[in-house]
Amino acid sequence: MTDTPIDPADRAFLTGLFDAAVAAADPRTALARALPKRPRGRTVVIGAGKGAAQMAAAFEDLWGDPVEGVVVTRYGYGAPCRHIRVIEAAHPVPDAAGLQASAALLAAVAGLGPDDLVVALICGGGSALLPAPPAGLTLEDEAALNRALLRSGAPISAMNAIRKQASRIKGGRLAAAAHPARVVSLVVSDVPGDDPAEVASGPTVPSVTDRAHALRLVGAYRIDLPAALRRHLETAPEDAPHPGDAAFARDEVRVIASSSLSLEAAAAAAKAAGIDAVILSDAIEGEARDVGLVHAAIAAEVRLRARPFAPPVVILSGGETTVTITGAGGKGGRNTEFLLSFARAIEGRGGASGAGQGSLVALAADTDGIDGSEDNAGAFADGRTAARLRARGLDPAALLAAHDAWSAFDALGDLFVPGPTGTNVNDFRAILIR
Structure with a gap:
């Protein structure tokens, strides 16, 4: 026996x-309940996460034409889309394909006007899929940061607070780059408490964390932070943008599925x-x-x-x-x-x-x-x-x-x-x- x-x-x-x-978190069902109003200008879709390709395919079917954009997902997690480009990259440690994906997303939202709409499809896994090291840091530095965080046992909220301060795309920076276009973020939450600013380190959702807070978390969880990352947190000229920034005044965030x-x-x-x-x-x-x-x-x-x-x-x-x-x-x-x-x-x-x-x-x-x-x-x-x-x-x-x-x-x-x-x-x- x-x-x-x-x-x-x-x-x-x-x-x-x-x-x-x-099934309760199915992208098509969740998106159908949350589609924004059509803009007078262009509709540009951006996205990141393990389910981003499926979300993009569902959005295309629900929205119709015209639509354009780019999303990044994990290797093997792609889905066919008619107009939205799907890039696959490494998870949980970022690679060069992720670096190219971050550049593609930033390029997709560059030069937009106030009549344009950016729809951000964000779900879990996006943090590793969107490496974008700031000046003075490299892809290997960001990969080393991810490895250190994964080994630390720190909660996801602490990991993401640190990641946001060592990136050109996380912590609301992607939405800021789309200004003056309106950004509507449709978020599938994989974080406790369903704070959309924490999902995928919030590329389109600013949060109240800053570099000083990130450094306190490094100490509290005894994270073996690479020297280059610690220097950046101590000396970077600015924090990630805060919610009160005027660039986010017209933006909207909707959590469409959750645990x-x-x-x-x-x-x-x-x-x-x-x-x-x-x-x-x-x-x-x-x-x-x-x-x-x-x-x-x-x-x-x-x-x-x-x-x-x-x-x-x-x-x-x-x-x-x-x-x-x-x-x-x-x-x-x-x-x-x-x-x-x-x-x-x-x-x-x-x-x-x-x-x-x-x-x-x-x-x-x-x-x-x-x-x-x-x-x-x-x-x-x-x-x-x-x-x-x-x-x-x-x-x-x-x-x-x-x-x-x-x-x-x-x-x-x-x-x-x-x-x-x-x-x-x-x-x-x-x-x-x-």
């Missing part, structure tokens, strides 16, 4: 909830299938392994004592956890790391019973379809996951310590690989307790 695989029916149920969450809406859609799908659903939060942050421990404790309490929720129930949560890399690091991402920590903690705490392995099953996945560096969005786990790993001669604790959760779930055949989804509303976690 130790090596019994996860019940296919439970996997299918949880996959259905993930699909419902992703909250997607979790509500997943809850509705569960209830339609006869399973009660509760949403813990759509804005959970912290170390992935620590968040896994908390979720395991809640799940065990429900399984053993029917509190604070009575089974059958599915527990849903979203947000964006972090992974602080120690050592070389293995294969994985924040969702698989969360799930391996969860699986270790739930073992022996009501995670499985003699009645069968279906008593508690969890799915954790990134709604953009990619978790970390591999091709999986996340994975499945149940109360026997840790024991199944040991039966194969693998040590769950050692794999977790090495940040190698991908290898753990790959060995069990429990990776979740839906492919690119065309959207991104952060992490999705669902724990089914029967």
Whole structure:
């Protein structure tokens, strides 16, 4: 019984909830509700993020002609567009293609007039896809900054506050470059709290952060900032523009899809299938392994004592956890790391019973379809996951310590690989307790 695989029916149920969450953030549906008024002049589309190409294709269909522009997305995430140019670049560490994409977006909004409309399609992943180092810095400096931030374990808000002060395009600068044209930003949020200024480091949405704040964050999270970046933050002649700047007076920002809406859609799908659903939060942050421990404790309490929720129930949560890399690091991402920590903690705490392995099953996945560096969005786990790993001669604790959760779930055949989804509303976690 130790090596019994996860019940296919439970996997299918949880996959259905993930699909419902992703469908709620579908670009076409979300954009159709948020189209701006047509301008007297040109319509120029710009965009960045893992779902930017799908958003651009949907916008073209909904808007019709004439339209022009350029968007950048991750390699392999492109979609065919008739008029809008799609550029693919590297994520999570920027490359030369991203540098060319930033230049193309800035060129697309140059020379526009007050009768022109710029539609910015912004979603998660845009920070890495829009490298534009200021004078005195290089692409390698920006890549080094991204690597340092990814290893630091700092929350996404802190990372983006620093990125905004070391860029010619982030922190509202792209919208400022479009002035005097009107800019309407249509944002698919992948950040806790849904602040549009934080999505993709806000290329078209200014924020109140400045270089002094960025330096405080570097110290608070002990970020190993490259020397050239620290000098820039200390000596740059100006901060990123603030919301009160006159260049943004006519602009508009609309969050058209978010983790909250997607979790509500997943809850509705569960209830339609006869399973009660509760949403813990759509804005959970912290170390992935620590968040896994908390979720395991809640799940065990429900399984053993029917509190604070009575089974059958599915527990849903979203947000964006972090992974602080120690050592070389293995294969994985924040969702698989969360799930391996969860699986270790739930073992022996009501995670499985003699009645069968279906008593508690969890799915954790990134709604953009990619978790970390591999091709999986996340994975499945149940109360026997840790024991199944040991039966194969693998040590769950050692794999977790090495940040190698991908290898753990790959060995069990429990990776979740839906492919690119065309959207991104952060992490999705669902724990089914029967």
